[in-house]
Amino acid sequence: MTTADLLAHFFGASATGITISNKIATGYAKVGDQDVCVIGTVDGTYIDNAAALQMSEQVLDCVRSKPGVPIVMLVDSEGQEPNRTAEMLGLPVYFGHLLTCLQVAREAGHKLITVATGKAIGGAFICYGMFADSIYALDSATVGLMPVEAMSAVTKIPVAILEELSKTLPALEFGAAPFALLGGVKAVWPTDETLADKLSAAIAAATPEDTRAALGKERGGRPQAYDVQQRVLAESAR
Amino acid sequence: MEAFQQSFPSHALAWPPSRKWALAGVVGSGNLEVLIEPNPAAPDTVSYSVETPIPGYRDSWLAALSDFSAHYAVGGTTITLHDQGAPPVVVKLRLRQALDLLTSAQS
Amino acid sequence: MSLTPYHELKARERIAVIADAGSFREILPPPERVMSTYLPKLGIPVSFDDGLAIGHATIGGKPVYLAAQVGQFVGGSVGEVHSAKLVGLLKSAARDKIPCVFLIESGGVRLHEGSSGEIGIAEAIRAVFSCRAAGATTLAVIGSDIGAYGGMGILSSCCDFRLMTEHGRLGISGPIVIEKWMGKQAFDSANRALVWKTSGGKTRYVLGDADLLVNDSADSVRAGIISFLSKSAKPDLAMVEARQASLEARLEKFGQISDPDEIWKTCGITDIAAASLAEAEDFAKSFHPQNS
Amino acid sequence: MPQVPYDSRRRNKASRLSRASSLAQGKLVPHEKTADLLRAVLEPGDILCLEGDNQKQADFLAAELAGLDPSELRDIHLVMSCITLPSHIELFKKGMIKKVDFAYAGPQGAAVAELLAAGKFPIGAIHTYNELYARYYIDLTPRVALIAAAKADRAGNLFLAANTEETPAIVEPTAFYDGIVIAQVNEIVDTLPRIDVPTDQVDFVIEAPYPMHLTALFTRDPAAITDTQILMAMIAIKGIYQEYEVESLNHGIGFDTAAIELLLPTYGEELGLKGKICKYWMVNPLPTMIPAIESGWVDTVFSVGGEVGMERYTAARSDIYFTGRDGSFHSNRPMGQLAGHYALDMFIGASLQIDIHGNSSTVSKGRITGFGGAPNMGCQPNGRRHPSKAWLKAGREANPGPGALPGRKLVVQMVETFQAGRVPTFVETLDAQDPSVKSAMQGVAPIMIYGDDVTHIVTEEGIANLGACRTQEERTAAIRGVAGYTPVGLKRSSADTAALRARGIIKLPEDLGVAPARANRGLLAAQEIKDLVRWSGGLYDPPSQFVDW
Numbered sequence A: 001m002t003t004a005d006l007l008a009h010f011f012g013a014s015a016t017g018i019t020i021s022n023k024i025a026t027g028y029a030k031v032g033d034q035d036v037c038v039i040g041t042v043d044g045t046y047i048d049n050a051a052a053l054q055m056s057e058q059v060l061d062c063v064r065s066k067p068g069v070p071i072v073m074l075v076d077s078e079g080q081e082p083n084r085t086a087e088m089l090g091l092p093v094y095f096g097h098l099l100t101c102l103q104v105a106r107e108a109g110h111k112l113i114t115v116a117t118g119k120a121i122g123g124a125f126i127c128y129g130m131f132a133d134s135i136y137a138l139d140s141a142t143v144g145l146m147p148v149e150a151m152s153a154v155t156k157i158p159v160a161i162l163e164e165l166s167k168t169l170p171a172l173e174f175g176a177a178p179f180a181l182l183g184g185v186k187a188v189w190p191t192d193e194t195l196a197d198k199l200s201a202a203i204a205a206a207t208p209e210d211t212r213a214a215l216g217k218e219r220g221g222r223p224q225a226y227d228v229q230q231r232v233l234a235e236s237a238r
Numbered sequence B: 001m002e003a004f005q006q007s008f009p010s011h012a013l014a015w016p017p018s019r020k021w022a023l024a025g026v027v028g029s030g031n032l033e034v035l036i037e038p039n040p041a042a043p044d045t046v047s048y049s050v051e052t053p054i055p056g057y058r059d060s061w062l063a064a065l066s067d068f069s070a071h072y073a074v075g076g077t078t079i080t081l082h083d084q085g086a087p088p089v090v091v092k093l094r095l096r097q098a099l100d101l102l103t104s105a106q107s
Numbered sequence C: 001m002s003l004t005p006y007h008e009l010k011a012r013e014r015i016a017v018i019a020d021a022g023s024f025r026e027i028l029p030p031p032e033r034v035m036s037t038y039l040p041k042l043g044i045p046v047s048f049d050d051g052l053a054i055g056h057a058t059i060g061g062k063p064v065y066l067a068a069q070v071g072q073f074v075g076g077s078v079g080e081v082h083s084a085k086l087v088g089l090l091k092s093a094a095r096d097k098i099p100c101v102f103l104i105e106s107g108g109v110r111l112h113e114g115s116s117g118e119i120g121i122a123e124a125i126r127a128v129f130s131c132r133a134a135g136a137t138t139l140a141v142i143g144s145d146i147g148a149y150g151g152m153g154i155l156s157s158c159c160d161f162r163l164m165t166e167h168g169r170l171g172i173s174g175p176i177v178i179e180k181w182m183g184k185q186a187f188d189s190a191n192r193a194l195v196w197k198t199s200g201g202k203t204r205y206v207l208g209d210a211d212l213l214v215n216d217s218a219d220s221v222r223a224g225i226i227s228f229l230s231k232s233a234k235p236d237l238a239m240v241e242a243r244q245a246s247l248e249a250r251l252e253k254f255g256q257i258s259d260p261d262e263i264w265k266t267c268g269i270t271d272i273a274a275a276s277l278a279e280a281e282d283f284a285k286s287f288h289p290q291n292s
Numbered sequence D: 001m002p003q004v005p006y007d008s009r010r011r012n013k014a015s016r017l018s019r020a021s022s023l024a025q026g027k028l029v030p031h032e033k034t035a036d037l038l039r040a041v042l043e044p045g046d047i048l049c050l051e052g053d054n055q056k057q058a059d060f061l062a063a064e065l066a067g068l069d070p071s072e073l074r075d076i077h078l079v080m081s082c083i084t085l086p087s088h089i090e091l092f093k094k095g096m097i098k099k100v101d102f103a104y105a106g107p108q109g110a111a112v113a114e115l116l117a118a119g120k121f122p123i124g125a126i127h128t129y130n131e132l133y134a135r136y137y138i139d140l141t142p143r144v145a146l147i148a149a150a151k152a153d154r155a156g157n158l159f160l161a162a163n164t165e166e167t168p169a170i171v172e173p174t175a176f177y178d179g180i181v182i183a184q185v186n187e188i189v190d191t192l193p194r195i196d197v198p199t200d201q202v203d204f205v206i207e208a209p210y211p212m213h214l215t216a217l218f219t220r221d222p223a224a225i226t227d228t229q230i231l232m233a234m235i236a237i238k239g240i241y242q243e244y245e246v247e248s249l250n251h252g253i254g255f256d257t258a259a260i261e262l263l264l265p266t267y268g269e270e271l272g273l274k275g276k277i278c279k280y281w282m283v284n285p286l287p288t289m290i291p292a293i294e295s296g297w298v299d300t301v302f303s304v305g306g307e308v309g310m311e312r313y314t315a316a317r318s319d320i321y322f323t324g325r326d327g328s329f330h331s332n333r334p335m336g337q338l339a340g341h342y343a344l345d346m347f348i349g350a351s352l353q354i355d356i357h358g359n360s361s362t363v364s365k366g367r368i369t370g371f372g373g374a375p376n377m378g379c380q381p382n383g384r385r386h387p388s389k390a391w392l393k394a395g396r397e398a399n400p401g402p403g404a405l406p407g408r409k410l411v412v413q414m415v416e417t418f419q420a421g422r423v424p425t426f427v428e429t430l431d432a433q434d435p436s437v438k439s440a441m442q443g444v445a446p447i448m449i450y451g452d453d454v455t456h457i458v459t460e461e462g463i464a465n466l467g468a469c470r471t472q473e474e475r476t477a478a479i480r481g482v483a484g485y486t487p488v489g490l491k492r493s494s495a496d497t498a499a500l501r502a503r504g505i506i507k508l509p510e511d512l513g514v515a516p517a518r519a520n521r522g523l524l525a526a527q528e529i530k531d532l533v534r535w536s537g538g539l540y541d542p543p544s545q546f547v548d549w
Helices: A003-017 A049-065 A084-088 A091-107 A122-126 A148-155 A159-166 A176-181 A195-205 A212-219 A225-237 B058-071 B088-103 C011-018 C080-096 C111-134 C150-158 C175-182 C192-199 C201-206 C218-228 C237-254 C260-266 C272-277 C280-285 D008-023 D031-041 D059-066 D086-093 D106-117 D129-136 D167-175 D227-244 D255-270 D287-294 D311-316 D333-342 D389-397 D435-440 D472-481 D494-502 D529-535
Strands: A018-021 A024-031 A034-041 A044-047 A071-080 A112-121 A134-138 A142-144 A187-189 B002-009 B022-024 B031-038 B045-052 B077-084 C025-027 C052-059 C062-069 C100-104 C138-142 C161-164 D047-050 D076-082 D097-104 D123-126 D144-153 D180-189 D204-207 D248-251 D280-282 D300-302 D346-349 D410-414 D456-459 D462-465
Touching (some): A003 A018, A003 A034, A003 A071, A003 A195, A024 A049, A024 A195, A034 A044, A034 A049, A034 A195, A044 A049, A044 A122, A049 A091, A049 C237, A071 A122, A084 C175, A084 C192, A091 A112, A091 C111, A091 C150, A091 C237, A122 C111, A122 C150, A134 A176, A142 A176, A142 C111, A148 C111, A176 A187, A176 A212, A176 C111, A212 A225, A212 C111, A225 C025, A225 C080, A225 C111, B022 B088, B031 B088, B058 B088, C011 C100, C011 C218, C052 C080, C052 C218, C062 C080, C080 C100, C080 C111, C100 C150, C111 C138, C111 C150, C138 C150, C161 C201, C161 C218, C192 C201, C192 C260, C201 C260, C201 C280, C237 C260, C272 D529, D031 D059, D031 D180, D031 D204, D047 D059, D059 D086, D059 D144, D086 D097, D129 D167, D129 D333, D144 D167, D167 D180, D167 D333, D227 D255, D227 D389, D227 D410, D227 D456, D227 D462, D248 D255, D255 D287, D255 D346, D280 D333, D300 D333, D462 D472, D472 D494
Parallel strands (some): A034 A071, A112 A134, A112 A142, A134 A187, B045 B077, C062 C100, C100 C138, C138 C161, D047 D076, D047 D144, D097 D123, D144 D180, D248 D280, D248 D346, D280 D300, D410 D456
Antiparallel strands (some): B031 B077, C052 C062
16 A cells, blocks of 8 residues: 555545655644644654654644644654664664653643554654554554564574464564554554544544553463563552 | 572571572673572571573582582572573672672671 | 772662662562563573662662663563563652662663563653653663663653763664674774764763763762752753754754764864773863753 | 706796796886786795784785686695685685695684585694794795785885784795795885895785784783683782792783783782782783783783784883884794793693693684694793793602703693583593594694693682692592582592692692682773773773774
């Protein structure tokens, strides 16, 4: 599916309000009758310092000029740019700034909704999409830390072993469905005509509580996280 | 991963120890972590539990642990070792450090 | 009091020299054996604390929550348990409105635990901002050779403040990954001088990414931490707008430079060799960082 | 009447030079014409010497040589000290070499083993350094030598800079027996800082398109020294350096000896040993010696080679190091090895494996590494006559008979009982004794240091004084006594160990008054490379792979 098709699925005719420049989408559109601000990556692009600034500028514009308008984050990015100059100029700080802008928006009453539309991998997902109130993924999206081949290359654990283990450990599997089992996305959406309605409902339902650990426990994909968090909270309260 | 348990006779630890537990070392290449916990039920015995990723050196481990049990009063403790390829000299050093920490005055 | 080089210390030794003597009360201490369930399945040794010691302490008499990562254990990496301990601690800090200090030494997400650590870091980042919203100071202390990379580099950049030594490195992609991606000509990961000039404490301080640069001694780090405990940087629109402008200016000014020495020179450092050798605090005094 | 040869080599050299004459202007040949030059001067069957040791490489000439077609170059008898570069391996893959005599193949050990298995590595013999250089004067004199120098002037004089190494040992026999010497240089200049090789001994000079490869082989980062190594260093200082008053010595390149160097200004000072031990050294300019030098411990250092980054420091410390008229550092491998053989109280080095007889080896199965220079120093110099305190004391302990030398060199092996990954250092039988390894060595096991030469073994468990043992059984019991929890150590009898301890043949840390609890990195005079730079007053320029600031 082309980017234009995808945007049309979500935003209909209002998708014309979204500009794509350097594979970064920014602008305003409507989901049903609801005005939304859109930031995102397309075509699996790598996120660098400039891309982060492009998105943060859009968030700031929204906070300044469109009080309370929900911010929809679309994610189709292979990762952060592995580049020495980017690192030298402080890539993590650019990402931290983007996240801080989103926090300012959240505190100003903007809802934050993410849809992983394509690749949503590693740092590229952490640096904005995973910060949302509610996170969703298309069934065709490839979501996760990294494919098992890449994992194998770094950990030196053979691919066959990782693949075998991933049958019982969704954390090691790569894709939207296993990511949902971990609580990392709330729901996986089929790419069809109902996307706009689903997004609209998701915006309406969004609240800022982070429920991912509870969800991961409930769905069985991340059995320890919630309990450990709760134990720490209980012990620290003594 | 090879795992084994073994108990040795040892003189009783000076009682009571000043802490409920003590940890020495880290799990890292050529190193290990040692957790020592009092076990008053068996004051003249020390029980070891070892996990190591390098199989085939059980005899070597047990000889080192036996020597440590004989040289130091560690009866009435259980000691758990998570190894990542530590040589015996480091094993004995961490055991000593953990024991010192368990019995030293609270800082 | 200790002049021991901070970067040489292990996590628990750091806690011992940073916290007021005897004040540290560990949460989920080693005997609780809250450990990774993934690593044994991969034949990798586990650790009693999963590479993270957390607890309550006082530093300079002020109550804090304190976390220290064990860089030796799977590179200080963040898996399911490790991240859950971080999140629990941060939520405790937000609830109790007391500062949270991280002694960071981590390459980022623990690959062996796949996406669970990734989601865990994302949760921890949300929790960092809960602290900031509550006015509970979050401070990243980066003074180890492993530094703060990957998701931990991003998390550090979300904290109110970053304190670094020249041994510390702050980044996302490590040099080996970049070398693989760009080629050895563009970035030789064995060229440690370039690696440190790219991501090390001095360059991060020059560019304003580290709020404070201190000497590599436990005492200096402790004193530095104390200096932040009564401050916070609660995010608001004015702050992020100013930051947006400064980050844009940085990209404009330095975007075409590839040699980090050029950045130092542009920032007014004339004798690069002497500045490279200088003690961190002397270095920091010698010029005004490019800041936001 | 048969024709008696008088000057056939000289006439042969003349014809080779005339074939090459169109390629050179004087002695200078442009680097683009290197292959043509090699084609012109080389003949099938030549003994060819290619300079390359474990630090300095005639890498451009090696690459040009490997680029020739086997139809142009064949039946070469290669003589060289170190088979180090991929281009060296290429010569064998292409089948150009009919025989090879060498000393060391460390970095290419696995590739050499593979070639050997494929029948493509026709070994003449594997030597120690000085043994090979000696044969350059006897039966392996090169017809053509390809060497490396830092600079040349237009007349063809050469400047070798810090890394003189073995260049003179190659050039002299070649030049004086009508061979041809071709030098690659980093640059050609009008005036040389000093002349190390006169143009009379040089036939051609080529300015290489890139500087010769130099490895910082002797730089040990103090940050990587472990507490165990510090413990062993303390044991060695008290149990050997102090005990024998070792004045002149050689150190290896390991972290164990680096720890000793860094303990001299702290632990050694505390023991009051300054001025009494470690005054005269035959060792490369080790960065980890800077604190000891700056603290006034060291009188002189002579070296077999230079070390990258130590150029300004050595030049500024000409009371310590040997320097030329230009002020810069000078080294010489054969002479350094000779000095190491005859003029030292002690050789101390590490090893990968030691057997129950005290033999040691760095060979592991599947790798052919050879010897290098350690055996030239790690042996008893039976031609030595001058006494020293340490030599006489070790000699007395050996209880020589009326027909024996009165003294012994201290030959010390310093090893941890286990290598990384819990691989035991002490073994009943060396990998070097494996038939597959021996067959490559004409049936002789490649033993680096022989047990009969070794006087002491130092481990983290203590010291075994093999020199004072009376029988082979005693020697084995002493080795088992310090072999810790290795399979070799587990076989010890506590009665034997106690008896040897009572006689002082085994010394444990407590016997020496060494407290293991003190063995930690805080005792090092420098804990990281930057500390060494500070000690040097900014004169040491560490290579960028060692810089983390």
